[in-house]
Amino acid sequence: MTIRPARLLYVFFILWLFFSALYYAPNLISGNLIVDRSDDFWHKIIKYIVIGFIGLLFFLIKKKTDHVVQVFFLSFFAITLLLLQPFGSQGSFGFDAVVVLVLLCGLTHFVISLEYDQLRGIARAVIISAIIASVISYFEYFIFEPVLGEFWERTGGFRAVSTMLNPNNFGVYLGCALVLLLFSDIFKGRWKFLIGVAIFSALLLTGSRTAWVSLLLSVFFGHLYRGGGKLKFSAILHSIFFLSVLLALVMFFILSGLVELPARMLDFQTASIRLDKYFEYLTQIDSSYFFPDSNFLRIDMVSESSYFHFLNAMGIFLAVPVLFYYALNLNTSWFWQVFSNHAGRCFDIAVFYFAVAMLFENVFMSFPCNQLFFVSLGASIACFKCGSSKCDGDFYSARTS
Template sequence: MLWLVLSAFYYIDHLFSPNFYFGYDEDVFQKVLKYVICFSLSVYLCIATRAYGLLFLSSLLISIASFFAIKSGSLEIAIVSMMIAGVMISFILIPALWEDRLLLIGRVIVLCGAVIGVFSIIELTVISSRFESYWNSTQSIRSISTLFNPNNLGLYVGVSLLLLPYMQLKTLTSSLCGALIIFSLVVSGSRTAWVALIIVLVYALIVSADARKRFFSIFHKNMPRLILTGVAFAIIYATYLVFSTPPNFETTHRGTDLYTASVRLGNLQSFLNLVDVGLFLPDTEGVRANFIQDNFYLVVLNSFGIIGLFFFLIFFVTHFSVWRNPNPELFPWKLIFVFYMVSGLSGSQLNSFPNNQLFFISIGAVWVYRPMFGYSQARIANVATP
């Protein structure tokens, strides 16, 4: 829980010193410490669930990434992707190991999302002058809060919003959190998150009777909560209008400006033009690295290669199975998995911290690890019980 909280505010120093927009990267020691903590948690998760096959895969990925990093003397996106997968893939085990604590985990993320919304307000009002040069260069005002960039912010608060209806919070708490999260989602300007949320909502209404019940109850039993959320959002937005300074440059409308969409399409075409036999192996030289970062699927394909993905598929088929657990607390995490897979068409959650951690947790809500040496899922459950 502590690590999830720290992860949400990992980039908070960049909020008050926004020079990272001009080529700044996080400190090497800070990055190494992040990976060490994640890998330490992964080792514990694997030992607690007897998932020694997954621990071997994790160690193998880290070893391969380290080898290529030393050999090339640089950290190309393929190497970073392998490292991230190695240190975080075992987070898939969390839903099975702590099934009875998923509600608490979700509440932590929702509350963090609300606090992130508070920082969005501060960013756009109190310290807005620090971002004027960047906003001027992009001709748009987009919040980053404590998540390093607008799309990363949009994805994180999008996850918080998906979890919120299932967290059984009191009316006032739920309404305030909802208003802050929605404000942060709007000012992030992340069309990737907006579209993914709409698609996930439609998907949930189609596949889940409980989701339909919850949705329609908003306009019936939960109307006071909805009104309170609207009032809270109006107050927050009014606060923003009162204390924000009008920009002295022309801004573009995020809903109609298709420039970034055209850039992504151009990157896809450039990637396809560079496809050759080298795609069978990881692109550790960064040949196609400049054209893949806007697409999760291209990042995975380019980072692991066709051969690497084939071995991944073999491991997944032999060690995982669909988890047919009726626990309702798993459902919002399944929605989060769909959310990431849809948003992955125009962004890579694999390389976006801390969204990558939440992504692996969501995978564990859909598929469950199946040990190969006689350890049943019941034994894993017993390990998780104090």
């Protein structure tokens, strides 16, 4: 029997992708959900070691020079950030952000190289991992009070975190899984419905408004995309019906008194505070914005947005060249396919979902959501490259005649 290294790497990747959703399970069991940078250093860093290892194996097997060029380019900026750190600065979170980018870009390149059936396996692994994390959140709600009661008091009431330390991080992951479920036919019929109920209910328990807004916009965008820029009433009615039935079932449990939703879901005051911080960050711009915020002077204003966090961490002086580099290397045909390709692709919509979520949540630095974003990006590009003859069909439920 011939052992194919590329096949073994894919199996290892799928297992890791599945395990990633459960990575922080020990923290849930112990109740240690608020951790500092110094807490359990190796547990915090080993996940990125594994991700970097996958990228290295991909290069050794495929010998893709574009991946190496990107790694060296980003590594140069990481070193530059360290050199720009003033003496006595409090930290180097800009360096951390670039290191995360260096490691995660390997996953994107790896996924781009995969075939149709392998992309299908990625979607299935994400959905199944979301099911397990959702079930754990039910145990969290009904059974873990002795362990997590003190944590809930400090954070203003119950919000499910499951195995992802943070309710917003958990909610964003579940929302992406719902996008993959809704816009594909990996699961069909009653299985699709039951899985939707399980994940949707857990999403409500997170109280994550970011996940809600991103999911609703993605459903609208997804049907716009499926229609090649024109909304199809029958298509959008299908998703409205699907989500409405899920909501009706959840409301039954709420009205029966069995479940109480987090009050934060309807607390728009905290959302307005977040928007006020973003506005403050934009209106106070001065020459210091050209350089990394080494002393965390503006971290409170940008910590909850991936875009502002990256800009603040890098500074305009370094962020613009990085964005310019990616603009030159981005396949513009892939970017504009939404206006020309009528076949719905679940990973395309997942990329849009994360693009919205990153406005209000620092997805970029939140594992495993940051990993899932780079994987979805790679899968979206892979679908475009392999062509409609391979990627359309039973993988995607959204098709046009």
